Structure formats: C-alpha cells, structure tokens
Amino acid sequence: MAEKKTAHRGRIWIISDSQGNLIENIDTDQIFHNAFLHITELSQMGQYALGNLEGWKDFSKKARSGDILVAGRNFGAGSSRQQAVDCFISLKIGLILVPSFGAIYFRNALNSGFPVLKSSVLEELVREKKLETGDEIEVDFLQGEGLSLSKDFSFRVEPMSSVQSDIFKAGNLFNYGKTMLKD
Amino acid sequence: MAQTFSEKIFSLKARRDVKAGEVVIVSPDYLLSHDNAAAIIQEFNKLGIKQVKNPQKIVIILDHVVPASTEKYAQNHQLIRKFVASQKLQNFFDINCGICHQVFSEKGFALPGKLILGSDSHTTSYGAFGAFAAGIGRSEVASLWAMDEIWLKVPETIKIELAGKLPPGVYTKDVILKIIGEQGADKANYKAVEFSGEAAKNFSLASRLTMTNMAAELGAKNGYFIPNEETIHFLEERKKEDYQIISSDDEAEFEEIIQVDVSSIEPQVACPHTVDKVKPVSEVVGTKFHQALIGTCTNGRLEDLRIAAKVLKGKKVHPAVRVLVIPASQETYRVSMKEGIMEIFSAAGCVVLNPGCGPCLGAHQGILAPAEVALSTANRNFRGRMGSRDSEIYLASPATVAASSLHGEITDPRTFL
Numbered sequence: 001m002a003e004k005k006t007a008h009r010g011r012i013w014i015i016s017d018s019q020g021n022l023i024e025n026i027d028t029d030q031i032f033h034n035a036f037l038h039i040t041e042l043s044q045m046g047q048y049a050l051g052n053l054e055g056w057k058d059f060s061k062k063a064r065s066g067d068i069l070v071a072g073r074n075f076g077a078g079s080s081r082q083q084a085v086d087c088f089i090s091l092k093i094g095l096i097l098v099p100s101f102g103a104i105y106f107r108n109a110l111n112s113g114f115p116v117l118k119s120s121v122l123e124e125l126v127r128e129k130k131l132e133t134g135d136e137i138e139v140d141f142l143q144g145e146g147l148s149l150s151k152d153f154s155f156r157v158e159p160m161s162s163v164q165s166d167i168f169k170a171g172n173l174f175n176y177g178k179t180m181l182k183d
Numbered sequence: 184m185a186q187t188f189s190e191k192i193f194s195l196k197a198r199r200d201v202k203a204g205e206v207v208i209v210s211p212d213y214l215l216s217h218d219n220a221a222a223i224i225q226e227f228n229k230l231g232i233k234q235v236k237n238p239q240k241i242v243i244i245l246d247h248v249v250p251a252s253t254e255k256y257a258q259n260h261q262l263i264r265k266f267v268a269s270q271k272l273q274n275f276f277d278i279n280c281g282i283c284h285q286v287f288s289e290k291g292f293a294l295p296g297k298l299i300l301g302s303d304s305h306t307t308s309y310g311a312f313g314a315f316a317a318g319i320g321r322s323e324v325a326s327l328w329a330m331d332e333i334w335l336k337v338p339e340t341i342k343i344e345l346a347g348k349l350p351p352g353v354y355t356k357d358v359i360l361k362i363i364g365e366q367g368a369d370k371a372n373y374k375a376v377e378f379s380g381e382a383a384k385n386f387s388l389a390s391r392l393t394m395t396n397m398a399a400e401l402g403a404k405n406g407y408f409i410p411n412e413e414t415i416h417f418l419e420e421r422k423k424e425d426y427q428i429i430s431s432d433d434e435a436e437f438e439e440i441i442q443v444d445v446s447s448i449e450p451q452v453a454c455p456h457t458v459d460k461v462k463p464v465s466e467v468v469g470t471k472f473h474q475a476l477i478g479t480c481t482n483g484r485l486e487d488l489r490i491a492a493k494v495l496k497g498k499k500v501h502p503a504v505r506v507l508v509i510p511a512s513q514e515t516y517r518v519s520m521k522e523g524i525m526e527i528f529s530a531a532g533c534v535v536l537n538p539g540c541g542p543c544l545g546a547h548q549g550i551l552a553p554a555e556v557a558l559s560t561a562n563r564n565f566r567g568r569m570g571s572r573d574s575e576i577y578l579a580s581p582a583t584v585a586a587s588s589l590h591g592e593i594t595d596p597r598t599f600l
Contacts, residue, residue: 025368025369025457027457027563027565029563029565029566029567029568030565030566030567033545033567033572034544034545034546034567034568035545035546037219037544037546038253038255038256038259040221040222040225040259052566052567052572054566073369074368074369074372074402077368077369077402078304078563078565079303079304079544079563080302080303080304080318080319080320080321081219082222082320082321082322085320100369100372101372102369102372102402103372103373103402103403103404104304104318104319104320106373107319107320107323108320108322108323111320111322111323111326112320112322161206162206163206163334163336172322173322173323173326173333174230174322174325174326174329174330177326177329177330177332177333
C-alpha cells in the first residue's frame with residue numbers, strides 16, 4: 001500500500017453564520033439529515049453534506065476535491081451516524097479542522113482514516129479575518145502546524161495522536177487491526 | 184493506586200493497570216446494533232471475512248423504523264434477517280420487541296461491570312446498571328464483528344454529586360436537562376460522567392436510565408451510577424451471565440466534581456434547536472405546540488407512562504394537539520395494558536403507537552410539517568430532527584408533556600399535582 005500523505009494543502013471553507021462567526025454545535029442531523037439515513041452507497045452521500053445547515057445547503061455543489069472545512073466547536077455532536085463522516089469522504093474533502101469534535105464523530109472519522117484535526121486558535125483567526133473562505137492553507141498532520149499560503153503566517157494545530165496517525169497511515173481501523181494482529 | 188470506575192474496568196479488560204488518557208486494546212462483552220446493522224453488514228462484507236468472530240456477543244434489535252415504512256427500509260430489515268440466520272446469531276430481536284436500549288436492558292445484557300459498545304449514541308444508557316457503555320460508529324462495529332477487539336481511550340471522569348430531594352412534579356429528566364443547560368452540550372466530550380451523592384442513591388432504575396441516556400447530550404462516553412438494590416433485584420431473573428459490581432475508589436482522581444442540589448430545581452424545558460438551550464418551565468409557559476410525544480429511550484418506560492397517565496386520567500387532550508404515546512418495549516406495553524394505563528391514554532384521545540423509536544428521529548409515525556412545533560420526552564431537539572427543518576422541538580419530562588397536552592401549550596405540571 002502506498003504511504004498516505006501526512007500533510008494536506010487546500011482551499012478552505014469557513015463555515016460561519018450570517019454574522020461571520022464559526023457555527024458551533026453542528027450536529028450530525030445538520031450534516032446528514034435523517035431522511036437519507038437509508039442510503040448506504042458512499043457515492044450517493046456527498047450531495048447531502050451539510051444539507052440541513054442554515055446557509056450551507058448548497059455546500060456539496062460548491063465544494064471541490066481537496067477542500068478544507070473549518071467550523072466551530074463541538075462539530076459532529078449527536079447521533080453516531082457514519083454518513084455524517086462519509087458524506088465528506090464522498091466529496092473528497094481533504095481535512096476537517098475545528099476547535100473540538102463530538103466524541104463519536106471524531107472516532108468515526110479517525111477510524112475511517114479521514115483526517116480530522118483540532119485547533120484552539122481558529123475562532124480568533126476567523127474573527128481577525130486571518131482565515132477566510134477561499135484561502136489556501138497547508139496543514140502538517142504529524143507536526144501540528146498550519147500554514148496560510150494566502151496570508152503567509154503559521155498557526156498551531158493539535159497533531160494526530162499516535163493511534164490516530166497509525167490508523168490514518170493504515171488506511172482505516174480494520175487495516176490497522178490486521179497489522180496489530182500480525183505483530 | 185486509587186482508580187475511577189473507568190480506569191478499573193479498562194484495567195480489568197486490558198489486564199494491566201491503566202490510567203485516564205491511555206489508549207487500550209480491549210474486547211467488549213456485548214455489541215449492540217439496530218436497523219443500522221444493514222450498513223454494518225455491508226461494511227463487514229467488504230472486509231472479506233466469512234464468519235463473525237464471536238456471535239454470542241452480538242445483539243441486534245430492530246427499532247428505528249418498525250415496521251418498515253418504505254421499500255428501502257424493508258430491504259434493510261430483510262438483509263439483517265438473512266445475515267442473522269446465516270451467521271446463526273442468537274440475540275436478534277425483530278420489529279415486535281421495542282426500543283433497543285429498553286429491550287437490551289430487559290433481556291439482561293446490561294449488567295454491572297461489563298463493557299458494552301453499540302452503534303447508537305445513546306448506548307450510554309447502560310451506565311445506569313453500572314456498566315461502561317459507549318456509542319461507537321458502524322465501521323467500528325463491523326471491525327469488532329470481525330476481530331472482537333478495538334482501541335479505546337480511557338476517559339477522564341467528571342463526577343456529578345447530587346444532593347437534596349426532588350420536589351413534587353420534578354423528575355430526573357429535569358435534573359439532567361438542568362445540568363446540560365448549565366454545563367453545555369460539549370462539557371463532557373470524550374469523558375466519563377459519574378452520578379453520585381445522596382439524591383442519586385434514591386433514584387429509581389428508570390430515573391437513572393433517563394440520566395445516563397442523556398449523558399450523551401453532554402458529549403459523554405458513558406454515564407455511570409453505582410448499582411443499588413433495585414438494580415440488582417431487576418437483574419436477578421434477567422441477567423444473561425454473572426457480573427461483578429465495579430465502582431470508583433473514594434480517593435480516585437476526578438477531573439472535576441460538580442455539585443447539584445436537586446431540591447431547588449423546577450421543571451425544565453430544552454428549547455429549539457440544541458439540548459443545552461434549557462429554560463425553567465415558567466419561562467416558556469404558554470408556548471403553543473402541535474404534536475406531543477411521550478415515549479423514546481429517554482422516557483418511554485413504565486414509570487414514565489404511569490406519571491403521564493396520572494395527569495391525563497379522566498381528561499381529554501387539547502383538540503389542537505396530536506398526542507403520540509409509545510411504550511418503550513412490548514413488556515412495558517403489556518404491563519401498561521394490565522394496569523389500565525393504555526385505556527387512560529386512549530380515552531384521553533392519545534394515539535398509542537407500537538414499541539419503537541417512532542418519530543423521534545424523523546423517519547416515520549408523526550413527521551412534522553414546516554412551522555410545526557413538537558413537545559417531546561426525547562433526548563434531542565436538533566433542527567429538523569422530527570421532520571421539516573422549519574419545525575421546532577421542545578424537550579421536557581413526561582409530566583410536563585402530559586400536562587401541556589391538556590392545554591395545547593407548555594404548562595407547569597405542578598399545577599396538576
């Protein structure tokens with residue numbers, strides 16, 4: 001298996017409300033509505049991403065492969081539905097970067113080998129307009145460093161824990177488990 | 184070394200002394216899934232493994248959309264039934280049993296000192312029995328079906344000490360809503376919550392389940408009560424296997440201790456659209472609504488139905504509201520019928536539905552139209568959860584929902600005592 005890249009560069013989306021503040025507590029009902037829970041095909045899920053979030057219902061049409069999503073604290077609170085992670089994988093989103101995640105959401109993403117990282121400085125950077133939608137940033141998952149290529153500054157990101165980076169490199173939880181059982 | 188409940192159970196499972204913050208590889212005692220077993224089966228099939236590793240640990244209970252409301256849901260149920268037969272799974276409960284968390288408890292899987300994982304966020308409920316019970320994702324469950332092992336982080340523990348005595352008309356639903364309102368929906372993200380104190384000792388098992396169920400709404404990995412006599416008695420005839428009570432040492436290191444005096448709490452209501460937007464009932468009295476829901480894994484147990492029936496007895500619900508009642512399980516349903524509770528609901532003009540999740544998650548049996556408002560005993564009021572994203576949900580205790588149903592607007596249940 002090819003080694004997975006442990007850094008990502010992409011265009012960011014600041015998921016904010018009409019006042020420009022990062023939206024907090026975006027729960028899994030807003031990320032992927034109940035009405036579509038019967039969908040089990042990954043390719044069908046992307047179109048519903050953030051489909052129930054005020055102001056962002058058209059996100060799936062605007063997002064491009066490799067884009068980075070920046071949102072407020074407690075992202076992915078609520079139900080354990082994995083479609084709330086898979087819809088972003090389906091859209092080929094490159095990274096989700098928020099101050100904090102709902103616990104099950106974080107595990108779901110981590111175990112799917114999808115990069116999710118936390119940073120405590122995001123609210124401030126967004127408030128000061130240092131991070132804006134459309135900016136190009138690069139984040140090193142293991143070093144925990146974010147770099148704005150648009151505005152030329154760096155910021156702190158919580159690096160992946162060892163279990164997170166191991167699963168990320170293995171591809172997903174199951175592949176990681178298989179390597180463990182071999183040891 | 185003094186340990187918390189979580190540290191003890193993970194030390195036992197990992198066969199070494201562990202502390203909060205460590206990552207351990209463990210094998211759970213039971214693994215719950217519901218209708219989402221269909222998605223898990225598809226994940227499992229992709230793994231290229233023929234047989235599940237430990238069939239007796241797998242519990243599947245259909246509850247989310249029962250009976251199936253569309254062809255797609257019917258196909259999902261069909262896929263699950265075929266898988267259950269081909270894998271020879273013994274612990275399967277079809278659409279006629281009830282809500283997974285209630286059935287899992289009644290059938291004796293929820294036991295003190297056990298590690299229980301489930302592909303439902305309210306798996307935290309079983310902490311009421313003194314288990315470590317956490318919700319996980321469906322690919323984690325697929326992986327567990329295949330390998331029977333998973334990584335978990337030993338959580339830090341927040342202890343909530345409950346003092347005082349509940350005033351009349353106030354229930355543990357009000358207590359947990361009050362706590363969530365004050366502490367915030369992400370207070371306990373990835374942490375364990377332990378309920379203790381003098382007040383907690385006297386809480387009934389059903390009342391405890393309401394609190395551990397809603398520990399998920401604090402973001403908690405699990406919520407815990409030390410089992411009391413009622414719990415042990417409940418398990419006597421039901422337990423699937425022997426168990427051992429595990430509890431925190433007095434000197435264990437808690438991340439935080441929160442004190443709550445329940446004597447001063449009044450009935451609480453969570454307002455749209457987050458569970459931590461909590462107000463005392465007095466501030467929302469008079470709010471009109473269209474649909475009431477009495478049931479769910481939070482408040483659909485016998486104790487809850489008895490409280491609601493006491494309020495509704497001999498009266499009629501307001502003509503402008505539709506009142507849905509859903510017993511949490513067939514057992515709850517049967518006992519309620521024997522006690523005459525169903526007769527009361529029916530005579531009052533309520534719609535009694537079959538045991539299951541009902542409209543709580545917006546899949547069927549009472550979807551809300553745009554601009555409609557629901558008052559529910561459930562645990563979540565996220566925007567659009569019960570139907571239209573332009574609808575609203577308020578959450579309250581069964582007493583508050585029943586009393587409000589008579590007036591067609593949010594009402595303080597204490598006026599009915």
